[in-house]
Amino acid sequence: MAAAQDTPRYEAGGSFTTLSDGGKKNAGPGVTGVLNVGRFVSLEGTVNWFPDEAGFRGFITRTFTFTKSSALEGLFGVKAGYRNDKFGVFGKLRPGFISAPNAEVGAVDDLSGGGGGITIERFARRTEKVLDLGGVFEYYPARHWAVRTDLGSTVIFDEGINFLIILPPSPPPGLPTGGTFKKTTHHFQFSTGVNYRF
Numbered sequence: 001m002a003a004a005q006d007t008p009r010y011e012a013g014g015s016f017t018t019l020s021d022g023g024k025k026n027a028g029p030g031v032t033g034v035l036n037v038g039r040f041v042s043l044e045g046t047v048n049w050f051p052d053e054a055g056f057r058g059f060i061t062r063t064f065t066f067t068k069s070s071a072l073e074g075l076f077g078v079k080a081g082y083r084n085d086k087f088g089v090f091g092k093l094r095p096g097f098i099s100a101p102n103a104e105v106g107a108v109d110d111l112s113g114g115g116g117g118i119t120i121e122r123f124a125r126r127t128e129k130v131l132d133l134g135g136v137f138e139y140y141p142a143r144h145w146a147v148r149t150d151l152g153s154t155v156i157f158d159e160g161i162n163f164l165i166i167l168p169p170s171p172p173p174g175l176p177t178g179g180t181f182k183k184t185t186h187h188f189q190f191s192t193g194v195n196y197r198f
Contacts (some may be wrong), residue, residue, distance in 0.1 A: 005085050005143060007039045008197035013146070015193025017048045019073070019154060026050040026071070032148075032195060036078075039083060045076040046094070048191070058102065069102035075132045088138035088146075099127040110166045131155040132189065146195040154189040158182060 011034035018027045030048035037043060050071040077094030103126035109119050134152015141147065162183040167177060 017191035098173030
């Protein structure tokens with residue numbers, strides 16, 4: 001039986017990624033760099049770009065909404081599992097961030113005049129912490145090439161938007177007047193791509 005080949009130390013490649021938010025799927029290209037520490041453990045980083053509105057929504061409908069904006073996601077962590085000369089199966093743990101230049105960061109709801117009220121929203125760049133958990137499946141058609149598929153859950157730690165509610169002179173009891181909407185949400189993330197190994 002032929003001896004197993006040494007695993008190439010470095011990998012670089014491109015991918016196509018989808019990130020789900022309820023019924024909406026945000027899609028875009030990405031790049032990946034990998035340092036294979038050994039045959040079964042790798043350190044890696046991935047940057048994904050979603051050119052269309054990302055649309056993450058937390059509390060009510062406003063939290064972390066990228067309105068007509070792009071979003072950039074960076075993930076950096078470890079991949080560990082088993083591989084032979086043709087196939088690899090791994091688990092991954094990659095903390096990182098997601099950022100959008102036109103996300104809602106604050107809102108004021110003026111209910112003091114009756115009727116439906118007036119809402120004023122503030123938009124700016126917004127960056128949230130994320131954690132990518134899941135599995136990686138690889139196929140090696142040749143020594144220097146890897147076809148890769150990632151599946152998993154991306155956890156977004158939504159720090160929320162600051163809000164202020166201006167109430168009428170006799171507001172209903174228990175109605176909040178301000179604070180921050182915060183929420184942690186899980187999003188299915190899928191990517192497929194090709195890496196060159198050297």
